[in-house]
Amino acid sequence: MIGLIEAAEYAVKECERLGADEAEGFTQKQRTVEIVLERGEIQNERTKTQQGIGIRVIKDKKLGFAFASTLNQQVVQETCRDAFKLAGVSPENPDWVSLPPPRKIPPVPEGLYDDELASLTPDEVLGMVIGGYEAVKGVDPRVSIDDGKLSIFSTEVAISNSHRISLEGKGTAASFFLVCVAKEGGETSSFAYEYEVSRTLRGFSTEKVGELAAKKALMSLGARRVEPFRGEVLLSPDVAAEVLFGPVVSSVNADNVQRGRSLWADMIGENVSNRNLTVSDDGLLPYGLGSSPFDAEGVPSQKTLLIDNGILRNFLYDSYTANKADTESTGNAARNSYSSLPSISISNLLIEPGTKSFDDLVSEIDRGIIINRFSGSVRVESGEFSGVAKQASYVENGEVKFPLKETMISGNAFDSLRKIVEIGRDRRATMTSVYTPPILVKDINIVSK
C-alpha cells in the first residue's frame, strides 16, 4: 500500500517509462458513513472505505484510460500498462494539445474540511439521524417517514501529471434527506422531500430537515385537481435548479458549445434571459459544496461570470476544450470518482438573489401554482421540461388556495428564463451545487385531467 500522491506520481513515471508522451495519475480515498431510513425505520448503517487510481495516458495524440481500486505498486503498474495499451488502439485526436501545465493555486477556501465531521463515529452519526426522526414524530402523528439517508463523507485526492503538477487536497461533506408522507382518513399526501447538505457541521441540523419535511407533507393533505390552464409558477430552489438551471449548465459547457449541442454557442454578449438574472460559477466559494482550490486536472479554481444581467458572458472550460478554443481553462474539470475521466462541470453555480421573500412572491401571483418537487424530465439541450408537480399548491389573487394532485407542468427553460417575473431573496444550496433562491416565472402550461 502506498500513499495517494506517491501512487499518482509513480503512475506518471511508470507510463512515461512505457513510452507515453504525457500521463496523469488521479488518486482518491474516501470514507463514508451512511445511515438509511426506510418506512420509518432505521434500515441500515454502513461504513465504506474506498480508494483507487485513474490513469490517463497520451501517446501520439491518442488517449487511453484505466482505473483500479487497489493502490499497490503491482496493480498501479498493471493499470498503467492497460491505459498505455488502450492509447495504442485509440484513433488519433488531432485536437489534442496537452495536459495542463502547473499554475499558481489559490489558497484553500475556508470551510471545505471539518475535523469534527471527519471524526464522527458511527454512533454519533446515528444520533444525528435519530434527531431528524424524532423531529418528524414531534410535528404530527399523521406524518411518517418513507425514506431518508444521512451520509458523511471524508475525501482525499491527489493529482500528478507529466508537466509536474503535483497536488493534494481533502474535503468533508454531510448530506441528509427525508421523504415524508402524511395520511388521513384513507388519503395519502404527496411525498414531501426535504434535505440539508453542507461541507461542515456548521448549521447542519437534521432536526430542521425533519420538521420541514413533516410540515410539507401535512400541507399537501386535502389535495384537489384544477382545470388545465396557463399561468405563473413559483419554482422552489430545488425545482429552479433542475428545471431552469439544468439547461443553463448544459448550455455554458464548452464541450456542448463546441459540439453544436448548445443553443447558446454563438450568443456570447447577447441577451439570453430576463435582465434581472445574474449567474456565476465560483469554485472558491467558502463552505461551497463544489469548492476546491484546484479542479480534477490540477487547474486553479476561479470565479467565472456566466450571465450578467441577462447577457451571456462566458462558457465553462476544462483544459481540452480550452486548448481547442485557444483560451484558458476556467478550472471546471470534474470527476465523479477515480474511475471516470474528467469532464466539464459547474463548481458552485450562484444565482444572484433578489429582494422579495417567499411570501412576497406568492402575493404577486394572479393565478398560478407553487411547486416544491418536480418528478419529470428536463431535456437540457432543447430546454424542454415536462413532469409531475409534486408538493404543489394552487394560488389565486396572491393567496394559497389548496394543495394540488395529478398536475403536470410543461414548458421550455430557455423561454422561461426570459419570462422570469421575480427572483426571490432567500438563496439555498441544492444537492446539485446550484445556489438559487425561489424563482417566479410566467406563462407555463399546467396540465391535468
Place this chain on the structure above:
Amino acid sequence: MIELIENCISKFGEGYVEMRGHSRKVFSVTVKDGQVERITRGLNRGVCSRILIDGSWGFSSTTIINKQNLLRLLKDADSLAKSSKPVKKRSVKIAPVKPHIDKYETSMKRDPRKEELEILVEDVLEADNEAHGYSKNVVSTSISLSVIDDELYFVNSEGARIRQRIVRCFGGASVIAKSNGKIASAYESIGGQTGLEIFEETPIREAALEAAKRAVRIAPKRVVPGGYYNVVLENRIVGLLAHEAVGHTAEADLVYGGSFLSNKVGRKIASEMITLVDDGLLPSGFGTMKYDDEGTPTGRTVIIDKGVVKGFMHSRETASQFGVTPTGNARAWSFEFDPIIRMRNTYIEHGDWTLEELIEDVKEGYFLRGGGGGQADFNGEFMFTIQEAVKIENGELKESYRGAAISGNAFEVLNKFKGVGKDFAMRVGICGKEQPNYVGIGGPSLNTELLVGGS
C-alpha cells in the same frame, strides 16, 4: 478471494454472518462526433460483511482485501449491529433458505475474457459514422459500448458458498439533431446478459441509426399537446410502465410501508389481459442471476396473474415478516451496498393483438415511442418520459410530435387496458432505489389511458 472470505467467516462466531466478495471488470468505449472520447479499462474489487445479531443488521465494506482487514470488517459490522440495536423499532428475523453450494455463469457464445475488446472501437466508430451520415441535421452524437464482467462470491455462516459470474454487454446511442435553430435529442439502447454475440445480433449501428432518424424527425416538430389521452405504448417502452407503475409497488419493503398493493392479494385489480411477472431466470435478461445477493435461488415471481394480485417480491427479511418463501429479489449494486429488494426482469406477458389492431382501436390519441427515465412513489403515482408521440386519428397514424413526461396512477391505469399486443420485447435498464441496479424491463405494445404533460 472466496477462500480468504471463507476462512475469515469461520473465525467469527456470533449471529448470522454473511460476506460477499465482488470483482467488477469494466471495459467501455465512448465515441463522440467521430472522436474516441474515452476508452476505459478498469477493475473494482471489494468485500463486505453483513451481520444480524439480536434482530439488528450491521454492514461494512472495504476495498482493502487482506486477512487482517477482513477480520476488522467483520468486527465493524458486528459493532454497528449492536450499537444501532436500541434505536431499531423492529427486531429483524430472516426466513430460512437452504444453504447452497453452487456455481453459475452467464450463458455466452463469445466470452469477453477470451477476446481482444479493443475491436469494439471499430463498431462504435462505424455507428457514429452511420448516425452522422444519416442527415446533415445530425449535429452531435455520443455512442458507447460497455462490457461489465462481475464475479460474485457469497458465503454465509449457514454454510452457503456460491460463485456467480455475470457478464453484461450493452450500449447506447444518443443523437442530437437541429432544424431551424431548434434542437432535439433521441436515444436508443441495446444489450443483455450475454457475451459479445449481442453486438452482432443487435449491432449498435442500428440503434444509432434509429436514434438519428428519430432526432431528425422530431427536431422541427412541436412538443405533444398536453392532456389525458387514449394511448398506444410501443412494446419497447411498456417495460417502463411494468416497472414504474406496478413493479415498485410490489416490492415487499414498499408493500410493508403501505403501498397501494398492500391489502390486495387475491383481488382482481386489472384487466384479465394483464399478467405481470418478475423473472430472475429469464434467458439473457439484464437482471438475471441464479442466486440473489442473500444466496436465495431466484425464479419466476408472478405479481399479477390475469388481473389478480398473486404475491410480492421478497428478501429473507420481508419473507419472514409476511410468512412466505423468499423469492430471490434481494440484490446489491456492489460490495459497497447491502442487498435490498429489487426487481430483476419485470414484464407484462404478451396478448394477441397486432400493433395495427391496437392503433386502429384508438379514435383520438397518441402512439408513444422511445423511452426515457421514470420515477414512482409507493402510493402508485408514477411518471416516465417518452421521446416521440405520433398522433392517432380514427385509428390512423398522423404527424409526429416531440415527447414529454407521462404520468398516472397505477390502480387507475391497470383498469384502463383495452388491448395487449403480441409483439413482446425486452430492454435493458438501470433502476435507482437508494442504490442503482441492472434490470430487464419488457412487454408487448398495449393500449391504455394516460396523462401526457405536453405543451
